Amino acid sequence: MKAATYKGPSKPYLEVKEVPTPKPGPGEILVRVAATGICHSDIHLFKGDFGPVREGFIPGHEISGWVEDFGPDVKNPWGLRKGDPVIVSWIVPDGICKYCASGKENYCPAAAGRMPGLVGINGGHAEYITIPEIAVIPLEKGVDIYYAAPIACAYGTAYHALREAGVGPGTSLVVIGAGGVGLSAIQLASAMGAYPIIAVDIRDFALEKAKELGATHVINSTKEDPISRIRDVLPDGADVIHEARPEPDLKLSMEVVARAGTIVVTGLGGPKSTFTVNVLPFVINGVRIMGSLGYRPRLDLPEIIKLVASGKVDVRKLVSHTYVPEQINEAYENLERGLHARAIVKWG
Amino acid sequence: MSSESFIFPSPQWAEAFCKALNENPEYREAAKDWVWDVVFVATNVPSTVVNAIAQLMGLSGVTSNAGAMKFKLRNGTCQGSEFYIDASKADADYILEADYSLWKDLIQGKVDPVGAILSRKIRVKKGSFLTLVQFSSAAIKMTNTAMKVPTKFLA
Structure with a gap:
């Protein structure tokens, strides 16, 4: 599959190349990526502000796409089917700790060690991503899947x-x-x-x-x-x-x-x-x-999706720039120049 | 201080206050690091007061009910004052605004200046609130000085 992988802290930060398509492990879902957002947190990541980043890491934590496949032992609480539109949360809580139990899953200690595209898990600047199912949230029908990517971070x-x-x-x-x-x-x-x-x-x-x-x-x-x-x-x-x-x-x-x-x-x-x-x-x-760190994926994201589906929030208005994967370094360059309201990269 | 009293607010009162600040060593010490011009705006000035000030200044047809006094305050000294019968014409690094009645209470010692600022009875229209708070001692000395200016309130 095509992916944008991390090169190093000096520009260009990323290299677009072919890498093996991941297979979903136990409890994971394979998502075919529709779009990813270009977020300022990525610049912190590239510069090493969050710690060292390994070469070849796939960033991108603002992700929308379609369910492509299920790994073994998936519980599928949302009743997702192949082809369903989803967004992917960059906060991946364990769902069982005291923080999750008290509705503060954005502060789940397990989530701190596995943030797709930021820490531990490859992100969505690629054609596919595998992700623990707890981070996969269904989109409502009628919500534009490409412009929905910023729901998973900015919104x-x-x-x-x-x-x-x-x-x-x-x-x-x-x-x-x-x-x-x-x-x-x-x-x-x-x-x-x-x-x-x-x-x-x-x-x-x-x-x-x-x-x-x-x-x-x-x-x-x-x-x-x-x-x-x-x-x-x-x-x-x-x-x-x-x-x-x-x-x-x-x-x-x-x-x-x-x-x-x-x-x-x-x-x-x-x-x-x-x-x-x-x-x-x-x-x-x-x-x-x-x-305030991020959001509670299973609580906040569905509420935002309802606001979008109801027409009260038009996500298409936020996105000012759309890029193809080959332009991803240009996208980050423009982000650093302050040119974006929000930008997305279309992958699928 | 002479026995002559000055209408508040007026050019004469502003000048007398400026002079009084320069004669107050306590203010000089408390405000030694203050280096900004300040405008005090009095809103809802009663028409009897406005008319008297206008007459004093030889003006007619004054419609504004908000007057302002500007003080050029540097390192504990007052380097000059200006009076504006129309407050909208006054500008400075700091603009502090309050009702005429609040300024009157302040000069008569009925109101604590720091409390008035913190409770926003005196509104900081322009300038850093946080810097102002650091000069609360100077504000108190300034008010004490104002209380010594022979003042005539027409309303």
């Missing part, structure tokens, strides 16, 4: 963060960083009834996309003072701030968060990234600061 990460932060009807929201996750958050929050929704970024085209996806106000922080602009709209601050930029620092967030408000961080930062918080306003304003 999932944004949705879980918004839910954890308590976003609902009437929640005032500021999203800092209108990349894939930030834009997904804006679109989902709009569908969830948040208002107003303020997007902050340094790229005009990203802010245009933010408006298209539901931002009520957009601020280019290189051209306007974001603190005073946000305070003009929200004199008492925002109920929720979503720090979705790759290098979160909480500086703007702490300036504009409302009393008893929440700052939720999904940007991963680099291995040495830190932030500092002024203690007095943090305490007396009762600010809640939380990190």
Whole structure:
């Protein structure tokens, strides 16, 4: 099969070549890949921020496709059949630990050691992928399978963060960083009834996309003072701030968060990234600061898929660029240049 | 300090406050690292006050009910003041806005400035809230100074 394999930390990061098609092992499903997303986390991976990556590793953790085959001992709780459209979660929980039992399967210790395309398991930048069945989630009919790939990362990460932060009807929201996750958050929050929704970024085209996806106000922080602009709209601050930029620092967030408000961080930062918080306003304003990793595959992803199937969230609006596998290095180059809202590679 | 009293807010009051800040060593010490211009905006200024200030300034047809005073504050000194009968014309690194009645209470010592900022009765329209909080001692000394300015409230 055709696959994009890791070469090393200097560009081009990947090489597209023929590799053996994997066979599903016990409890695994073979998925024929339709599309994979181009995600900023991959850049961290390529640069070794998550640890050393072996040459030949297949990245790609935002995956949609069709069920191709089942390995032995598959329990198939969703009743999947060959040819069914699915998305593949990059969080692969064991399903039995205390975290999974308490609905926090994104923090399952077993999942930390096997993230397809990121840690341990080959990912989806290929024509096929084998994956433990717990990570395979059915798509609803009518959902475009190619444009559904970002549900498995950008939308999932944004949705879980918004839910954890308590976003609902009437929640005032500021999203800092209108990349894939930030834009997904804006679109989902709009569908969830948040208002107003303020997007902050340094790229005009990203802010245009933010408006298209539901931002009520957009601020280019290189051209306007974001603190005073946000305070003009929200004199008492925002109920929720979503720090979705790759290098979160909480500086703007702490300036504009409302009393008893929440700052939720999904940007991963680099291995040495830190932030500092002024203690007095943090305490007396009762600010809640939380990190949010990914999503709960069996809980969050089906809910997002319902939102998409109902027409409340149009995933086609998020994707700004589509590539063929041979263009995958160009796709990452463009990602690093900040040109994408979200990009996908079509494999099938 | 002379026995003359000044209408708040007015160009004369701003000038007297600036002078009083320069005469206060406690403020100088507390604000020694402050290097930004500040605008204080008073909203909902009663029309009797607006009319009196307009008359004082020789203006007519004033419709704004929000006035502003700008202070050029550097390292514990006040290097000048400006008065704007229309607050929308005033700009600075920091813009702090509150109702006329809140400023009045503050100058009369009925309100704690730090509490007013933290509770957002004084709204930080522009500038870093977090930096401002670090200068809470200077804010208190500043308020203490304002209380010493002979002030006339027309409403």
